[in-house]
Amino acid sequence: MSVSAVLAQLMAQGQAEGADLATLRAIAEEAGELGASRALMRLGLDDSGAAKDMAELRELLGAWRDAKRSAWKAVIGWVARIGGAVLLAGLAARFGFWDWVK
Template identity: 70%
Template sequence: MSAADDHGAVVLAQLMAQAQMRGADVATLRAIAEEAGELGATRAMARLGLSDERAAGDVAELRELLTAWRAAKRSVWRGLLGWVVRMVWALVLVGLAVRLGFGEWVR
C-alpha cells in the first residue's frame, strides 16, 4: 500500500469515527464507504476506457502482449550472450592455433 493509500485509509477511519460519535452506526458507514469505493473504481475504469464489455478481453490481450514482449526480450539477450560466448571461444581457438604454430599449415 502506498503512502497515499495509507493516508486515505486513516482519513476514512477518522471520518467514520466522527460520524459514529454523531450517531451514525458503523454498518451504515461501512456501506457508504464501500459504495463510494465502487463508484470511484467505476469512474476510474471509465476514464481509462475499460468500462465496456470488451474491457476484460482487452486487458487479457494486453497481458498476453506484455508476456510475449518479455519472452522476446529474454530470447534476444540469451541469443546475444550465446553469440558473444561463441565469438570468445573462436578467438581463443584462433589464438591457440597461432600460438601452437598451426598457422604454418595454412600457408
C-alpha cells in the first residue's frame, strides 16, 4: 500500500470517528512540514544560506560533469591519434617506405 493511500485511509478513519476533514488535512500538512524540517536539519541545510549552498553545489557538480566529459573526449581523441599513427607506421613498413626513403 502506498504512502498516499495510507494517509487517505487514516484521514477517512479520522473523519469517521468525528474529526473534521479540514483538520485532518491540516494535521497531515503540518506533519509533512515537520518531517521535512527535521530532514533538512539533519542534513545541515536548515539555515538561511542553505539555498545558496545548494546552488553552489549544483554548479560544482555541473562543472565536474563537464570536466569529466571533456577528459573522456580528450582520451578518445588521443587513442584515435595514436591508433592512426600506428596504422600509418605499419602501412609504411608493409609497403617498404623505409627502402624508398634511403
